[in-house]
Amino acid sequence: MAGCFESNTHNPENEQVKDAFIKHFNCLLDGDAEGFISGYDENFVDLDTGETVNFQEWSYEVKALFNNQDLMKELEGLSINDLFEMDNLDIWDAQSVRDDGEFDFELTKFTLKDGDFLIFVSPDESGPFLPYGHHAYYRKIDGDWKIVAIESCAGDEWALIT
Secondary structure, three states, X not given: OHHHOOOOOOOOOHHHHHHHHHHHHHHHHHOOHHHHHOOEEEEEEEOOOOEEOOXXXXXXXXXXXXXXXXXXXXXXXXXXXXXXXXHHOEEEEHHHHHHHXXXXXXXXXXXXXXXXXXXXXXXXXXXXXXXXXXXXXEEEEOOEEEEEEEOOOOOOOOOOOO
C-alpha cells in the first residue's frame, strides 16, 4: 500500500500532524495509557468494521493492554524509529485523498472532511513490533490533532493500538 502514496509536503499543517503522531506513539513507548487514549476522538471510526468504536470499552481494553507487563516489555528500549519506517512517513490532506480515489468511505460511518489528514507509515521490517504500520485520519478538534478514523487490523493482539 505504501507505494500508492506520495508525500503531500506543500501543506504547512503537515508538521503539526506529524508531531501529533509522534507524541501519540511516544505515549505508547512511555507506557502512558491516558496520554495514548487522549490521541483519539471519542467518536473515532474503525475503518475495518466501518463502525464507530465504543470509546469507553476500547479505553478499558487499551488500559488493560498497557497493564500487561509481558506485552509492554516488548516496548522497552524502543524508539518510534524501531516501530515505523519514519523516512517513508506519508501525510496526505483530505483533497489528496479524494483525488487519489483509492479510499471509499461509503460503507463506513467516517466522513472525510476538509482539514483532515491521512498518515500512513509502514512498520520497521527489522523491528519486533506493530506488523501493520499505522494508517489513520487525523482531525484538529478543539486545538488538538486527534485520530478520527483508523484501520485497526482487527484480530491482532496489538490491533487496539495501531
